[in-house]
Each structure stands twice: as structure tokens, then as C-alpha cells.
Amino acid sequence: MISTRGRYAIRVMIDLAENDNGSYIPLKDIAARQEISKKYLEIILKDMVAGNLVVGASGKGGGYKLCRKPEEYTVGEILELMEGTLATVACLEGRAIPCPRASVCETLPLWEEYDKLTHDFFYSKYLSDLVNKGETK
Amino acid sequence: MISTRGRYAIRVMIDLAENDNGSYIPLKDIAARQEISKKYLEIILKDMVAGNLVVGASGKGGGYKLCRKPEEYTVGEILELMEGTLATVACLEGRAIPCPRASVCETLPLWEEYDKLTHDFFYSKYLSDLVNKGETK
DNA sequence: TATTTACCTACTATGTCAATAGGTAAAAAG
DNA sequence: CTTTTTACCTATTGACATAGTAGGTAAATA
Numbered sequence: 088m089i090s091t092r093g094r095y096a097i098r099v100m101i102d103l104a105e106n107d108n109g110s111y112i113p114l115k116d117i118a119a120r121q122e123i124s125k126k127y128l129e130i131i132l133k134d135m136v137a138g139n140l141v142v143g144a145s146g147k148g149g150g151y152k153l154c155r156k157p158e159e160y161t162v163g164e165i166l167e168l169m170e171g172t173l174a175t176v177a178c179l180e181g182r183a184i185p186c187p188r189a190s191v192c193e194t195l196p197l198w199e200e201y202d203k204l205t206h207d208f209f210y211s212k213y214l215s216d217l218v219n220k221g222e223t224k
Numbered sequence: 225m226i227s228t229r230g231r232y233a234i235r236v237m238i239d240l241a242e243n244d245n246g247s248y249i250p251l252k253d254i255a256a257r258q259e260i261s262k263k264y265l266e267i268i269l270k271d272m273v274a275g276n277l278v279v280g281a282s283g284k285g286g287g288y289k290l291c292r293k294p295e296e297y298t299v300g301e302i303l304e305l306m307e308g309t310l311a312t313v314a315c316l317e318g319r320a321i322p323c324p325r326a327s328v329c330e331t332l333p334l335w336e337e338y339d340k341l342t343h344d345f346f347y348s349k350y351l352s353d354l355v356n357k358g359e360t361k
Numbered sequence: 362t363a364t365t366t367a368c369c370t371a372c373t374a375t376g377t378c379a380a381t382a383g384g385t386a387a388a389a390a391g
Numbered sequence: 392c393t394t395t396t397t398a399c400c401t402a403t404t405g406a407c408a409t410a411g412t413a414g415g416t417a418a419a420t421a
Contacts (some may be wrong), residue, residue, distance in 0.1 A: 251396065270399070280398055282397055286397045287398080
């Protein structure tokens with residue numbers, strides 16, 4: 088199940104794309120528009136800066152902005168960064184200790200197929216596909 | 225992320241299908257073959273009985289058996305029963321309080337699309353598709 | 362120098378996951 | 392009718408993740 092970290096991150100990215108005017112957008116404004124706790128978004132944006140999804144600037148006139156064009160972000164990379172993994176089962180989370188039953192597991196092919204479906208789905212969606220999609224009521 | 229409850233349940237179902245000889249199969253045997261804690265599987269099997277996936281019989285000669293043919297179970301219904309929901313985001317988990325932002329949410333269509341993909345995938349897979357798929361090494 | 366902003370560390374309440382522990386009831390075999 | 396085998400039941404636990412909150416520091420502009 089995709090958590091708030093991933094979901095909020097995508098909403099922030101859309102918000103930054105739609106309100107882009109060349110300068111930085113303060114977190115306060117994003118939090119107000121998105122109706123999300125500013126303090127919580129702070130943590131999320133910190134990780135987004137660290138993951139090179141956005142750039143932040145301190146001080147008056149500071150805030151955040153995208154560092155690429157919306158069509159240059161895939162939803163998959165945003166989710167993968169924020170959720171830590173896009174894997175749908177623990178067996179497929181690239182880990183140090185692989186499952187010893189993998190070679191005899193009759194369910195593994197099922198999870199691999201679903202995992203590929205998930206990966207392909209999110210990596211074929213771009214941030215630009217999501218902007219101005221709401222408000223149609 | 226699909227938890228052990230759902231994954232183990234499917235493995236149990238496959239095990240019951242492959243070792244079906246008309247009589248009941250004791251949990252002890254399933255646990256041994258699947259290398260899963262018997263005590264933990266007990267909880268899972270209890271829920272599977274309650275959800276009418278299998279039937280249980282107490283006493284000597286007792287155990288569990290399928291109550292339908294393998295081609296009459298979808299993976300989706302097994303997972304949905306065991307995981308509680310197949311929803312991929314909290315927003316789509318059929319709840320009492322719907323999200324007040326749903327009508328303006330620009331990410332909702334994305335989650336709906338992924339949710340449908342997931343639902344269709346798992347409901348198009350049958351238990352019979354999974355039996356005797358391992359051991360190919 | 363004051364204000365605005367990001368950035369940083371720490372804490373916390375709640376819940377879920379994956380079990381474990383120890384018992385009771387039921388059914389068949391002896 | 393007693394023993395054995397099995398499912399079934401209630402309760403508890405440790406570890407971890409989620410979704411935040413609280414309060415401070417550093418940076419940049421006016």
C-alpha cells in the first residue's frame with residue numbers, strides 16, 4: 088500500500104509544476120493549498136531535496152522549485168525514492184539475504200509478474216501527465 | 225506490499241491442491257512442507273476457514289481440505305480475504321469517511337488506474353494456474 | 362537588524378506485522 | 392472409556408513503520 092510519503096510527494100510535485108513562476112515557492116503556500124501539515128511536509132521535502140527531485144532555497148524569497156521539466160520526471164522514480172522501494176512483496180525487495188525457497192517457490196512467478204506490471208505502470212507515467220487533471224469536478 | 229498472511233495463504237492453497245487425496249491434510253504436514261511456523265499458520269488457516277476458502281475437521285484424521293476445485297478460486301479473492309483489502313492506497317480502501325479532496329485531487333485518477341490494474345491482474349489468476357509451477361529449478 | 366524561510370534533531374502516539382504461549386474442544390482409534 | 396491426534400480459541404509480545412509534533416539553528420533577503 089502506497090503511504091502518505093509517496094502520495095504527498097507527488098502532490099507537492101504537481102503543485103510546484105502548476106504554480107511555477109520561475110522563483111521559489113514557500114512550503115507554507117504548498118501546505119496551505121494541499122491541506123497537509125507543514126511540519127510533516129518539511130520532512131518529506133527534505134528527502135525530495137536529498138533525492139534531487141526539487142531544489143530548496145533558504146531565507147526570504149526562498150522555498151522550493153522543480154529542477155527539471157515536468158515531462159522529465161516519472162511517477163515511478165518519485166515513488167521509488169519516497170517509499171524506499173516499489174516492490175510489492177518482501178521477496179522481491181532487493182535484499183542481502185535472498186529467499187532460500189526461491190527456486191522451489193510456486194508463487195514467486197506470480198509476484199514477479201505483478202511487480203513488473205507495477206514497475207512498468209509507474210515508470211510510464213510522467214509528472215506532466217498529472218498536472219491540471221483535477222478541478223474538473 | 226502484500227504481507228505474509230496473503231502470501232502464506234496462497235502457498236497453503238497450492239499445497240492443499242497438490243496434496244489432495246480426498247481426505248483431510250493436517251496442518252503439521254503443510255507447515256513442514258512449506259517451512260512455515262505451525263502456530264502462525266494456525267491463525268491464517270482459521271481465517272481461511274471463516275472465509276470459506278477451506279474446510280477444517282478436528283480429531284484424528286482431521287486437517288484441512290479445499291472446498292472447491294482449484295480452477296474455481298481466484299488469487300484475487302484469496303488475497304482480498306487475507307489482506308482485508310486489495311486497495312493500493314488508503315484513499316481507495318472502501319471506508320466510512322471518503323476523502324473530502326477527492327473531487328479536486330489530481331492524483332486520484334492515477335491511483336484508480338493502478339488499483340484497477342491490480343484488481344484485474346489478481347482476479348484473472350486462478351489457483352489452478354499456480355499448481356506445479358515450482359520445482360523446475 | 363528584523364524577518365522570512367529552509368534545515369536539523371529529537372520525540373511520540375498509534376497501529377500493524379509476525380509471531381509465540383498455553384490452553385479447550387472434538388473426533389477417531391485402541 | 393481412555394488415549395491420541397487434531398483443530399480451534401484467547402491472550403501476549405517484540406519489533407518496526409507510519410504519521411505526525413516540538414522546538415531549535417542557519418541562511419538569505421529587505
